[in-house]
Amino acid sequence: MAYAPHTSADRARMLGALGIESVDALFDDIPSSARAGGLDLPEPLSELKLATRLRALAGRNRVDLASFLGAGVYRHYIPAAVDQIISRGEFYTAYTPYQPEISQGTLQTIYEYQSLLAALTGLDVVSASHYDGAAATAEAALMTIRSTRRQRVLASRAIHRHYLETTATYFEGGDLSLEEIPTLPDGTTDLGALETLLADAERPVAGVLLGQPNAFGLLEPMVEAAELAHRAGALFVAVVEPVSLAVLAPPGEYGADICAGEGQPLGIAPQYGGPYLGILASTTALVRQIPGRLVGGTTDVDGRRAFVMTMRAREQDIRRERAASNICTNQALCALAATVYLATLGPHGLRDVAALGAVRARELEAALAGAGAQRLHDAPYLSEFCVSVPDAERVHAALLDRGVLAGLPLARWYPDDPVLRDALLVCATEVTTSDEIERFATALRELRS
Numbered sequence: 001m002a003y004a005p006h007t008s009a010d011r012a013r014m015l016g017a018l019g020i021e022s023v024d025a026l027f028d029d030i031p032s033s034a035r036a037g038g039l040d041l042p043e044p045l046s047e048l049k050l051a052t053r054l055r056a057l058a059g060r061n062r063v064d065l066a067s068f069l070g071a072g073v074y075r076h077y078i079p080a081a082v083d084q085i086i087s088r089g090e091f092y093t094a095y096t097p098y099q100p101e102i103s104q105g106t107l108q109t110i111y112e113y114q115s116l117l118a119a120l121t122g123l124d125v126v127s128a129s130h131y132d133g134a135a136a137t138a139e140a141a142l143m144t145i146r147s148t149r150r151q152r153v154l155a156s157r158a159i160h161r162h163y164l165e166t167t168a169t170y171f172e173g174g175d176l177s178l179e180e181i182p183t184l185p186d187g188t189t190d191l192g193a194l195e196t197l198l199a200d201a202e203r204p205v206a207g208v209l210l211g212q213p214n215a216f217g218l219l220e221p222m223v224e225a226a227e228l229a230h231r232a233g234a235l236f237v238a239v240v241e242p243v244s245l246a247v248l249a250p251p252g253e254y255g256a257d258i259c260a261g262e263g264q265p266l267g268i269a270p271q272y273g274g275p276y277l278g279i280l281a282s283t284t285a286l287v288r289q290i291p292g293r294l295v296g297g298t299t300d301v302d303g304r305r306a307f308v309m310t311m312r313a314r315e316q317d318i319r320r321e322r323a324a325s326n327i328c329t330n331q332a333l334c335a336l337a338a339t340v341y342l343a344t345l346g347p348h349g350l351r352d353v354a355a356l357g358a359v360r361a362r363e364l365e366a367a368l369a370g371a372g373a374q375r376l377h378d379a380p381y382l383s384e385f386c387v388s389v390p391d392a393e394r395v396h397a398a399l400l401d402r403g404v405l406a407g408l409p410l411a412r413w414y415p416d417d418p419v420l421r422d423a424l425l426v427c428a429t430e431v432t433t434s435d436e437i438e439r440f441a442t443a444l445r446e447l448r449s
Contacts, residue, residue: 011023062400064403065400065403065404065405066403066404066405066436066439066440067405068364068404068405068406068407068426068427068428068432068436068440069405069407069408069426069427070217070383070384070407070408070425070426070427070429071160071215071384071407071408071425071427072133072160072162072262072264073262073264073270074241074243074264074265074270074427074429075270075429075431075432076243076265076267076353076429076430076431077353077430077431078267078268078269078341079267079340079341079344079345081340081344082267082337082340082341082344085336085340086333086336086337086340090105091105091106091109091332091333091336092333101306101308101309104306104307106332107295107307107308107309108295108307109332109335109336109339110128110293110295110332110335111295111296111297111307112339112343113126113128113335113336113338113339114126114127114128114294114295116338116339116342116343117242117279117281117338118281120242120245120246120250120342121240121245121250121251121252121259121279121281122250122251122252122253123250123251123252123256123258123259123281123282123283124252124281124282124283124284124287125281125282125283125284125286125287125290125294126279126280126281127280127281127282127290127291127292127293127294128292128293128294128295128330128331128332128335129292129293129329129330129331129332129335130277130278130279130280130291130292130329130331131276131278131329131331132262132264132274132276132277132278133160133163133239133260133261133262133263133264133276133278133279134160134162134163134165134166134167134262134278135166135278136260136261136262136278136279136280137159137160137163137166137167137209137237137239137260137261138163138166138167138169138170139170139260139278139280139291139292139325140207140209140237140239140258140259140260140280141153141155141167141170141171141178141206141207141209141237142170142325143207143235143258143282143286143289143290143291144206144207144234144235144237144257144258145176145206145207146289147206147235147286147289148204148206148207148233148234148235149206150204150205150206150234151174151175151176151177151206152176152177152179152203152204152205152206153167153171153176153177153178153179153205153206153207153208153209154179154180154181154194154197154198154205154207154208154209154234155167155178155179155180155181155208155209155210156180156181156183156189156209156210156211156214156220157180157181157182157183157189158183158187158188158189158210158211158214158215158216158218158220159209159210159211159214159215159239160211160215160239161215161413161414163239164178164180177203179197181193181194181197181208185377186218186377186378186379187214187216187218187376187377187378187379187386188214188218188219188220188221188377188379189210189214189220189221189225191221191224191225191228194208194225194228195228198228198229198231198232198234199232204232204233204234205229205232205233205234206234206235207229207234207235207236207237207258208225208228208229208234208235208236208237209237209239210222210225210236210237210238210239211238211239211240212238212239212240212241212244212248212251213241213244213248213381213382213384215413215425216376216377216381216384216385216386216425217381217382217383217384217385217386217425217427218377218379218380218381218385219248219379219380219381219382222238222249222251222254222256223254223255226254226255226256227255230255235257235258235286236255236256236257236258237256237257237258237259237260238251238254238256238258238259238260239259239260239261240259240260240261240279241261241262241265242261242262242263242265242266242279243265243266243350243353243354243357244354244382244383246347246350246351246353246354246355247351247354247355247358247382248382251281252283257282257283257285257286258280258281258282258283258286259279259280259281259282260278260279260280260281261278261279262276262277262278262279263276263277263278263279263334263335263338264276264277266337266338266341266342267337267338267340267341267342268334268337268338275331275333275334276331276334277331277334277335277337277338278331280292287311291325292312292325293309293311293312293330294309294310294311294312295307295308295309295310296308296310352430353429353430354382354383356429356430357382357383357428357429357430357432358382358383360383360428360429360430360432360437361381361382361383361384361385361427361428363428363434363437364426364428364432364437364440365385365387367437367438367440367441368387368426368440368441368444370441370445371441371442371444371445371448372444372445372448373387373388373389373424373444374387374388375387375388376388376419376420376423383427383428383429384425384426384427384428385425385426386410386420386423386424386425386426387423387424387426388422388423389422389423389424389444390422391422392409392410392411392421392422392423392424393409393411395424395444395447396409396424398447399440399443399444399447402443402446402447403439403443404439404440404443404444406424406426406440406444407424407425407426407427408424408425409423409424410423410424410425
């Protein structure tokens with residue numbers, strides 16, 4: 001790297017100490033097909049020409065679509081106060097508080113975030129600074145392994161596919177096992193199959209993971225699943241959508257030991273792959289296993305309220321082999337957005353968001369049924385559900401041409417499932433309008449006629 005301060009002689013001495021001839025040898029474990037290559041960039045442009053080019057690219061974005069896409073990222077109305085506060089310079093430019101006690105403002109925002117999420121999840125401890133729901137789910141699975149000293153984790157097939165794939169990646173390279181629990185025809189997790197998997201005394205289970213709502217938008221039998229897990233000596237992990245917690249039982253109420261989820265619905269607009277906010281919470285008994293940062297409240301020598309970095313068990317602070325996580329990030333700005341969003345809406349406002357989304361979803365279900373797309377599963381849902389649409393991928397593409405983003409074709413997640421291949425996962429929230437619903441139903445009816 002030309003901008004590094006090391007001379008050619010410095011680099012030669014370092015390579016000699018490592019016993020290698022070039023830096024490339026450090027990357028031998030990475031398949032060549034996966035390594036970064038040269039960037040295919042066009043020739044430099046003047047500022048005027050570059051601005052014109054970028055405007056042309058931005059003009060290709062569709063902003064006229066009636067969107068029914070959820071699948072882990074959700075559209076909600078974001079009060080103006082959220083963007084106004086997170087745009088303040090002292091928050092917008094803040095990163096990891098390496099000298100935390102002089103960063104009282106940053107510490108307080110993390111403390112308030114953790115306090116609000118603890119109330120929302122019903123659990124004792126909330127960690128900050130996780131990339132997204134997928135990373136938080138993987139960290140939750142690893143927490144069960146460290147705590148129980150077992151190496152086998154069971155996860156419902158009806159958890160978001162990206163979360164399962166990320167967890168499987170975390171498990172690569174070790175003796176850890178991730179197994180999927182099958183689902184019933186109604187789309188919920190098969191508790192009979194779970195009980196059978198837990199009964200294998202030769203291979204004890206560290207943790208059981210279920211989504212609430214699950215990847216199909218359905219409500220799972222969390223109380224029964226938690227009881228089965230605990231009876232086998234395993235920990236129970238709830239993977240949640242946070243807005244739903246305003247109307248559904250919190251994880252702490254049905255015995256979850258750990259809660260993971262995606263915080264994007266809490267005041268963070270859907271964008272091009274981020275930023276996201278991983279939620280991770282646990283009981284006090286697991287506080288030493290939770291990665292990330294924990295901020296505590298105290299008083300200074302003059303009796304004034306103060307905040308301290310209580311714990312951050314990650315590799316930047318302690319020996320790598322002792323760290324709870326080797327992923328180092330700081331999602332404090334996103335956590336602040338969630339904090340402002342929750343504080344602005346309050347518990348009644350958040351309940352209204354969840355309830356109105358459910359009302360809109362029932363309206364959507366009726367409209368799509370009238371257009372010939374029946375709901376795929378019988379189990380209760382909140383604001384997201386699957387509908388049967390033959391040749392769903394083609395229909396989805398055709399609806400785009402009619403200005404409708406018809407959710408997610410489940411063939412992308414389950415290409416080998418003959419039932420889900422012909423299904424769309426659709427969602428409605430409080431910002432979905434009756435006109436958009438009618439537009440979707442009309443376009444679908446025209447395509448099917």
